[in-house]
Amino acid sequence: MELELRINGVIKSLDVAPNELLLNVLRREGYYSVKHGCDHGHCGACTVLIDGQPRPSCVMLAMQAAGATVTTVEGLGSFRRLHPLQETFIDAGAVHCGFCTPGMLLSAYALLQRNPNPSEEEIRDALAGNLCRCTGYNRIVQAVQRAAALLRGEDIEPISIPDSGSRTRPWDLGPAPLEPGEQTSEEAQPVHAMMGRPERQVDAIKLVTGKPAFADDCHLPGLLYARLLTSPYAHAIIREIDTTEARALPGVHAVLTYKDIPRIPYTSAGQPWPEPGPHDQYCLDHIVRYVGDRVAVVAAETAEIAEQALKLIKVDYEPLPAVFDPRQALEPGAPQLHPEPESYGIYDANRNIAAHVQFEQGNVERAFAGAELIVEGEYVLPQIQQVALENHVAITYWDEDNRLVVRTSSEAPYHVRRLVAALTGLAPRWIRVIAPRVGGGFGAKRDLLVEDLCALLTLATDRPVRLEYSRADEFRSSRVAPSHIIRLKTGLRRDGTILANQMLVLVNAGAYGGQAVPLSVGSGLNSLPLYPCPSLRYSAQAVYTNLPPAGAFRSNGAWAGLFALESHMDEIARRLGMDPLTVRRKNWLKEGEILPFLPLAQAAYQFATPQAALAPTQLAETRLTHCGLSHCLQVVEEQLNWREKRRQGQGQNQSGRIQRGVGIALAMHLPIPRPSLLSSATLKLNEDGSFNLLISLPENGNGSHTIFAQIAAEVLGVRPEDIFIHPPDTDSTPFDTSSDSSSSLYACVHAVRQAAAQVRQQLLSVAARLLNVPAESLTLADYVIRAPGGQSLNLSQLALQALYGEQPRPISATASWSATCSAPTFAAQGVEVEVDTATGAMHVIKVVSAIDGGHIVNPVLAEGQIESGIAQGLSYGLCEEMVYDQQGNPLTTNLNDYRIFSARDMPETSIVLMEGDGADPLDIRDIGEIAIAAAAPALANAVADALGVRLRQLPLTPERVLHALYVARQQAARAAT
Amino acid sequence: MLSNLLEYHWVEDVDDALILLSRPDIKTVPLAGGTYLLGQNDEDESIQAVVDLRDLGLAYISEDQRGIRIGSMTTLQSMAEAPLLKSFLGGLLAQAAQYSAPSPLIRNAATLGGTLALGASAQADLLTALAVVDAEVVLRSGQKTQVDLRGGTPERPGLALSGVTYKGKQERRLPYHRLSLERRPQELIIEVQIAPPGRGWGTALERVGRSAVDTALLTAAALVEVENGRYRSVRLALGGVNMEPQRLPTIERRLEGQPVQDLRLLAAAVQAGLTDFRPPADFRASQGYRRVCGANLAYRALEEAANIARWRDITSSEGRA
Structure with missing residues (x-):
C-alpha cells in the first residue's frame, strides 16, 4: 500500500505492506534511532512522536501513522546544533549505553512541549514508559530539569558531581609551566588535568542524535532474515525432524537442524581459552534440554517468511522426564541432563553436577562445637533476567575477500571469533568480528547465542544473514542469572566474635554449564572474605536442571552470596541483641589480612583447566593493602541517620499501617582471578595532532571508552575528544580477553596508559631532535611540547614533521597488560523503606551508597554506574523473578509480566565515592558490580527493621511480605498462649 | 504482528466500519490503539483486515445533564489528563485510566473502547472503576432490516462489498458488568456514559x-x-x-x-x-x-x-x- 508520511518535516512516499510495523518501516528508511527492544510497547526504545505525542512504534502499524507527523530523534537536533535536551543529557551523564536514549529524549521533549515547567513527579511519570537498565534514571530526570530551565531562559548550575573523600590524581603529570605573568585560575586550568573530572562521554553525541552506532544499525543488500525454532518441551529427544515443507516455501533459503551440522561439544560462555566451563552444548542437537532450546534455524527473504517456515518444520519429539529444582536434580534417579559421552569437563554428569568447588580452612566442626551461639539460615534467590534493552543480534556476511564478517552485539569479540571458527570449521583468519557497541550486556552478552547460527546460515546461503532475538526469545532462550539456595551457619562467642563460618551454595545452572565454574566461585569469593575467621568452609555446586542456562549478571553470583551473608549478619546481631553495625565492625576484614578465598578460585580453575592454573604461590600470599569499609560504613551510618531511625524501627509501632525501617549492608567485589587476563591497546598519532585509539573492549554503557580517552588524553596533554576510539574489530584492534566484568576495564586501562606513555615518549624524542634539546627536558601539555629555552612545537606541527619530514616515522604504539585481578572494591549501602502492612507493598524512600573504588577517573560516569547498580539491586530485590509452569514453560516473557524498575520507582540516592590515598597510581578498581550487590540485603534488613520480620527469599513481593507478617503474628499469638 | 493481514481500512463513518466488520468472507477486526492487537506473543493468524477507527470522531469527553460521556476512541492518557474527569467523581476515572497502563506511551495509544473490548486481558484498573460507577456502554450494530449490498452503494463506491448482507445500524446500551457476556461479535463500542452521583x-x-x-x-x-x-x-x-x-x-x-x-x-x-x-x-x-x-x-x-x-x-x- 502507498503511504505518505511526514517524517521530521520531510514528506516521504513509501510502499508498505498492511501489516508492517511503523518501527520496521522507519528503520528500513534509515531512521536507526528508533530501536527494537521489546515487541510490546513496554520498553519505549522504539518511541516516536506521532503528532507530538510519544508512542511505541513497535505496536503500531505504519498505516496508523498515515496523515500524521512523525518525529524521531534525528529530527530533534544534529551534532552541529544539539537540542538543549541533548546537551543536558550529555552533561548530566544521562547517556550510558545509549540504546534507550532516543526514546527517552523524545518522551522528555514531548513533555517539555506541553509543560515547560514540569515537577519531578511529572518528569518521572512522562519517562515511566521508557525503560533504562544502565542508568538509575535520576541523572536522566536531572537532565530534563536542566533542559527545561534552559528552555525557559534560566541559568543552570554546573553539573553536580558526587561527594568524594580525599581525591588524588595519581597520574597528574604536574601543572603546565606557567608563562611569565600568567595567573592560574579556574578558567585557565590546563587541559591535561583530565583525571577525576566529569568529562563528557566521548561517544555521547552520536547516541543523542541517533546515529547508527549499534550492531543492527545497518542494512545490507540481499540480507536474509533468520528465525530460530525452539523447543516446546523441557526435555525431549527429537525422533525425527522434517524440513521439506519449510525448505519448499518460496523465499526460504536455508533450514538447518542437527542433521546439517557436525556435533561439536562446546561452551557458549565467552571466556578465555581454555574455557573453564563444561563443554556440554551442541550448536544444534537431537536432544533438547529446556523450553526455548535450539531446534532449527531458518533464513528467508523476510522475517515473516522465516516465521512461517518455522511453522512448517515438523518435529517428532519424544518427551523425557524433566527436573527444575536443583535439589531434586541431585537425587538418585533424577533425570540426567548430560548422559552423552561427547560432553566433557562436567564435574559429575551422573548426579547432574556441572561444577563443584570447595574450600576449607581451620577445623570447622570443632569451632562449631566450641561456639557459644550458632546461627543458621537458608536464603533463596530467584532466577532473574539481565534485560539489556538491546536484544542479542548478529549480522554475518562474506566480504570482498571472501572472509566471513560477524557484526554482533557481543561483549567478547575475540571469543566470538574463536568459537565461531570452532563451530563453522573456518580458520580464525577467515573470520572478522566487529562489535560496534553493546546496548547493555550485564553478562548476558558474554555468551555466544546468535553468532554461530547466523554464520552457519551465511555459509549455507552465501548471503548476508541477520539473526535477532525477540524479547520473548530473550526470556526463553538467552542466559539468566541463576537461582541460588544458600545455607549459612555461623559459630560465635557471646561478644559477637565469629569463630566459624560455613556457606553451602546450590546454583541452578540450567541446561548448560558454560558459566558453572565462575558461578560456583563467585558467591563465596565476594562475600565470606568480608568477615574472616579462623574456621571457614565453603562448598558450592552448580546443578543442571531443565531451565535456561545460567550466566553472569553484573558479576558471577556475588549478589547472591552477599544477600545471604548480609541478611545473616543482621540475624546474628538480632540473636546477640547487638547493633548490626557493631557485629560487622567486630568481625570485618582489615588491611593487612590475607584474602582467604583467592585459592578457592584457583582451585576451581585447576579443576577445569589444569594447564592454565595459577601457581599456588601467586595467590596464597595475597594480602589486602587497602580497605575502605570503615570509612564507607561511617558515611552511610551518618547519612542514613542510622541511630535515630533505628530506634524508630524494629517493628515497634506495630499498630500503624505504614511501617518504616532502615537497613545497611556491606559489600566487596573481587573479580575472579583469571589465569590469562590480557588487554591491549594501540594508539597512533594523526597529522592534525589527534590520536586514534584501537581497543577490543566493546563499550557497553559503562563509559569505558570515555575513561580510556581521558587516560590517554591525560598522558598526551590533549582533550579526550581528540582521542578517537575505534570500536572492536578483530581485524584491526589488538587482542583482548574481554569481557569479564569491569576487570577487563581494569586491564584495558593499564594497556591504554602504557600505549599512551610510549607514544608520548616517541613524541618527545622526535621533538627533541627537531628542537635540538634533550627529550628529558621537554614538557607536553595543552597540545604543545615546550623546551626549557622557550622553543615549542604544537602537536600538529610535530605530527607533520614526524610523518613527512626528515627521518619520517609513524608515531604509534601497542601495549598490553596482563594481570590476575584488580584490587577489591568495598561498599556500604543503606536503605530506608516504608512498608504497607495491609498489602505488603513497599516504597523505597532513600538509598545511601558509599564506595571505596580506588581512583575515580570520571566521577559522573562512576556515579552513573553505582546508581544503575542500585536500581538493578532494588529492582530484583522487589519485583524481578522468572516464573515457570510445571512443564518448564516460562510465564514471564515480556516486560509487563517481568517488571524492572522504571523512573517512577527509583528513590532518592546519595552516592559518596571514596578515593584511594594515591600511594598506588594504578589503583583503578571495578565499581560496576558492587552497587548491585548491597542494595537487596540492605533492603531486606530495612524491612526486618520495619516489621520485625526476616524475609529470606527474594524478591520481597507484597505477597511474601504479607505472608511473613501473618506467620510472625501467628507465632507470636501461639507464644503468648 | 498480523502476518496474514491483507487490508487496511480507514473509515469516517461508523456505518462504514460496521459494513466492513460484518463481512463474512474476510475476518475483519476494529483497530483502535493497536497496542494489544499488535503486542501479543501469539498472533491471531486469522485476521485478514483491520478497520482503523480513529477518524470516526469518537475521541471526546463531554458532560450533559445525564452525566459524563466518553467516546470509545478516547485514549487512556486523554482520560487521565482531562480536567472534566479529574473533577468528576473525585477523579476516580482519571486516576484509574492513569494506572491502567504503567507506560504513558501505551496510554497515548490505548483507548477506552479497546480496553473495554479486551476485558480482563487489558489488565486495566479502569475496568474496576467502571464497574463501580455503574457505567453504561453504548454499542452499535445491525438492525432487523437487511440490505443487500452485493451491488455496492453509490455513497461507498470504494468498499469491497461483494457478497455482503448489511443489516444496517442498531444502537443499544448495556450496563458495563454485562458487556463481556452480552456483547455480540460485530458490535462496535461507541461510548461510555456515567451518571452523576447524588x-x-x-x-x-x-x-x-x-x-x-x-x-x-x-x-x-x-x-x-x-x-x-x-x-x-x-x-x-x-x-x-x-x-x-x-x-x-x-x-x-x-x-x-x-x-x-x-x-x-x-x-x-x-x-x-x-x-x-x-x-x-x-x-x-x-x-x-x-x-x-x-x-x-x-x-x-x-x-x-x-x-x-x-x-x-x-x-x-x-x-x-
Missing part, C-alpha cells in the same frame, strides 16, 4: 502492585453516598490483573442504611461480604493473598470514600441550611 458522595481507588507503576495485583474501587451520617448507597468493586472486576453486593447491602462512623461495622461487613470473593490465582499472586489483601483494600477504599462522602454530606447540608 449528594454526599465519595470515591476511592486503592491498589497494590509489585512496584510503583506495576499492573495491579489487586484494585479496589468504591463509590459511597452518605445521607445524614448513614450510607445511602454503597458500591464496591475489586479487580486486578487477569481478573474480571467483581462487585461485592453482600458488603454493599450490609452497609447501606448503617452509620458511617462505625468502623467496626465496616470491618465486619467487609469480612462477611468477602466470602463471595473468589479471585483467580496466577504467578503474580495467589488467591489467598488476593483475598486477604482484598479485604484490606476494600476496607480502606470504603473508609476513605465514606469519609469524603460524609464530609460532602455535611457541607451540603450546611449549605441547604
Whole structure:
C-alpha cells in the first residue's frame, strides 16, 4: 500500500505492506534511532512522536501513522546544533549505553512541549514508559530539569558531581609551566588535568542524535532474515525432524537442524581459552534440554517468511522426564541432563553436577562445637533476567575477500571469533568480528547465542544473514542469572566474635554449564572474605536442571552470596541483641589480612583447566593493602541517620499501617582471578595532532571508552575528544580477553596508559631532535611540547614533521597488560523503606551508597554506574523473578509480566565515592558490580527493621511480605498462649 | 504482528466500519490503539483486515445533564489528563485510566473502547472503576432490516462489498458488568456514559502492585453516598490483573442504611461480604493473598470514600441550611 508520511518535516512516499510495523518501516528508511527492544510497547526504545505525542512504534502499524507527523530523534537536533535536551543529557551523564536514549529524549521533549515547567513527579511519570537498565534514571530526570530551565531562559548550575573523600590524581603529570605573568585560575586550568573530572562521554553525541552506532544499525543488500525454532518441551529427544515443507516455501533459503551440522561439544560462555566451563552444548542437537532450546534455524527473504517456515518444520519429539529444582536434580534417579559421552569437563554428569568447588580452612566442626551461639539460615534467590534493552543480534556476511564478517552485539569479540571458527570449521583468519557497541550486556552478552547460527546460515546461503532475538526469545532462550539456595551457619562467642563460618551454595545452572565454574566461585569469593575467621568452609555446586542456562549478571553470583551473608549478619546481631553495625565492625576484614578465598578460585580453575592454573604461590600470599569499609560504613551510618531511625524501627509501632525501617549492608567485589587476563591497546598519532585509539573492549554503557580517552588524553596533554576510539574489530584492534566484568576495564586501562606513555615518549624524542634539546627536558601539555629555552612545537606541527619530514616515522604504539585481578572494591549501602502492612507493598524512600573504588577517573560516569547498580539491586530485590509452569514453560516473557524498575520507582540516592590515598597510581578498581550487590540485603534488613520480620527469599513481593507478617503474628499469638 | 493481514481500512463513518466488520468472507477486526492487537506473543493468524477507527470522531469527553460521556476512541492518557474527569467523581476515572497502563506511551495509544473490548486481558484498573460507577456502554450494530449490498452503494463506491448482507445500524446500551457476556461479535463500542452521583458522595481507588507503576495485583474501587451520617448507597468493586472486576453486593447491602462512623461495622461487613470473593490465582499472586489483601483494600477504599462522602454530606447540608 502507498503511504505518505511526514517524517521530521520531510514528506516521504513509501510502499508498505498492511501489516508492517511503523518501527520496521522507519528503520528500513534509515531512521536507526528508533530501536527494537521489546515487541510490546513496554520498553519505549522504539518511541516516536506521532503528532507530538510519544508512542511505541513497535505496536503500531505504519498505516496508523498515515496523515500524521512523525518525529524521531534525528529530527530533534544534529551534532552541529544539539537540542538543549541533548546537551543536558550529555552533561548530566544521562547517556550510558545509549540504546534507550532516543526514546527517552523524545518522551522528555514531548513533555517539555506541553509543560515547560514540569515537577519531578511529572518528569518521572512522562519517562515511566521508557525503560533504562544502565542508568538509575535520576541523572536522566536531572537532565530534563536542566533542559527545561534552559528552555525557559534560566541559568543552570554546573553539573553536580558526587561527594568524594580525599581525591588524588595519581597520574597528574604536574601543572603546565606557567608563562611569565600568567595567573592560574579556574578558567585557565590546563587541559591535561583530565583525571577525576566529569568529562563528557566521548561517544555521547552520536547516541543523542541517533546515529547508527549499534550492531543492527545497518542494512545490507540481499540480507536474509533468520528465525530460530525452539523447543516446546523441557526435555525431549527429537525422533525425527522434517524440513521439506519449510525448505519448499518460496523465499526460504536455508533450514538447518542437527542433521546439517557436525556435533561439536562446546561452551557458549565467552571466556578465555581454555574455557573453564563444561563443554556440554551442541550448536544444534537431537536432544533438547529446556523450553526455548535450539531446534532449527531458518533464513528467508523476510522475517515473516522465516516465521512461517518455522511453522512448517515438523518435529517428532519424544518427551523425557524433566527436573527444575536443583535439589531434586541431585537425587538418585533424577533425570540426567548430560548422559552423552561427547560432553566433557562436567564435574559429575551422573548426579547432574556441572561444577563443584570447595574450600576449607581451620577445623570447622570443632569451632562449631566450641561456639557459644550458632546461627543458621537458608536464603533463596530467584532466577532473574539481565534485560539489556538491546536484544542479542548478529549480522554475518562474506566480504570482498571472501572472509566471513560477524557484526554482533557481543561483549567478547575475540571469543566470538574463536568459537565461531570452532563451530563453522573456518580458520580464525577467515573470520572478522566487529562489535560496534553493546546496548547493555550485564553478562548476558558474554555468551555466544546468535553468532554461530547466523554464520552457519551465511555459509549455507552465501548471503548476508541477520539473526535477532525477540524479547520473548530473550526470556526463553538467552542466559539468566541463576537461582541460588544458600545455607549459612555461623559459630560465635557471646561478644559477637565469629569463630566459624560455613556457606553451602546450590546454583541452578540450567541446561548448560558454560558459566558453572565462575558461578560456583563467585558467591563465596565476594562475600565470606568480608568477615574472616579462623574456621571457614565453603562448598558450592552448580546443578543442571531443565531451565535456561545460567550466566553472569553484573558479576558471577556475588549478589547472591552477599544477600545471604548480609541478611545473616543482621540475624546474628538480632540473636546477640547487638547493633548490626557493631557485629560487622567486630568481625570485618582489615588491611593487612590475607584474602582467604583467592585459592578457592584457583582451585576451581585447576579443576577445569589444569594447564592454565595459577601457581599456588601467586595467590596464597595475597594480602589486602587497602580497605575502605570503615570509612564507607561511617558515611552511610551518618547519612542514613542510622541511630535515630533505628530506634524508630524494629517493628515497634506495630499498630500503624505504614511501617518504616532502615537497613545497611556491606559489600566487596573481587573479580575472579583469571589465569590469562590480557588487554591491549594501540594508539597512533594523526597529522592534525589527534590520536586514534584501537581497543577490543566493546563499550557497553559503562563509559569505558570515555575513561580510556581521558587516560590517554591525560598522558598526551590533549582533550579526550581528540582521542578517537575505534570500536572492536578483530581485524584491526589488538587482542583482548574481554569481557569479564569491569576487570577487563581494569586491564584495558593499564594497556591504554602504557600505549599512551610510549607514544608520548616517541613524541618527545622526535621533538627533541627537531628542537635540538634533550627529550628529558621537554614538557607536553595543552597540545604543545615546550623546551626549557622557550622553543615549542604544537602537536600538529610535530605530527607533520614526524610523518613527512626528515627521518619520517609513524608515531604509534601497542601495549598490553596482563594481570590476575584488580584490587577489591568495598561498599556500604543503606536503605530506608516504608512498608504497607495491609498489602505488603513497599516504597523505597532513600538509598545511601558509599564506595571505596580506588581512583575515580570520571566521577559522573562512576556515579552513573553505582546508581544503575542500585536500581538493578532494588529492582530484583522487589519485583524481578522468572516464573515457570510445571512443564518448564516460562510465564514471564515480556516486560509487563517481568517488571524492572522504571523512573517512577527509583528513590532518592546519595552516592559518596571514596578515593584511594594515591600511594598506588594504578589503583583503578571495578565499581560496576558492587552497587548491585548491597542494595537487596540492605533492603531486606530495612524491612526486618520495619516489621520485625526476616524475609529470606527474594524478591520481597507484597505477597511474601504479607505472608511473613501473618506467620510472625501467628507465632507470636501461639507464644503468648 | 498480523502476518496474514491483507487490508487496511480507514473509515469516517461508523456505518462504514460496521459494513466492513460484518463481512463474512474476510475476518475483519476494529483497530483502535493497536497496542494489544499488535503486542501479543501469539498472533491471531486469522485476521485478514483491520478497520482503523480513529477518524470516526469518537475521541471526546463531554458532560450533559445525564452525566459524563466518553467516546470509545478516547485514549487512556486523554482520560487521565482531562480536567472534566479529574473533577468528576473525585477523579476516580482519571486516576484509574492513569494506572491502567504503567507506560504513558501505551496510554497515548490505548483507548477506552479497546480496553473495554479486551476485558480482563487489558489488565486495566479502569475496568474496576467502571464497574463501580455503574457505567453504561453504548454499542452499535445491525438492525432487523437487511440490505443487500452485493451491488455496492453509490455513497461507498470504494468498499469491497461483494457478497455482503448489511443489516444496517442498531444502537443499544448495556450496563458495563454485562458487556463481556452480552456483547455480540460485530458490535462496535461507541461510548461510555456515567451518571452523576447524588449528594454526599465519595470515591476511592486503592491498589497494590509489585512496584510503583506495576499492573495491579489487586484494585479496589468504591463509590459511597452518605445521607445524614448513614450510607445511602454503597458500591464496591475489586479487580486486578487477569481478573474480571467483581462487585461485592453482600458488603454493599450490609452497609447501606448503617452509620458511617462505625468502623467496626465496616470491618465486619467487609469480612462477611468477602466470602463471595473468589479471585483467580496466577504467578503474580495467589488467591489467598488476593483475598486477604482484598479485604484490606476494600476496607480502606470504603473508609476513605465514606469519609469524603460524609464530609460532602455535611457541607451540603450546611449549605441547604
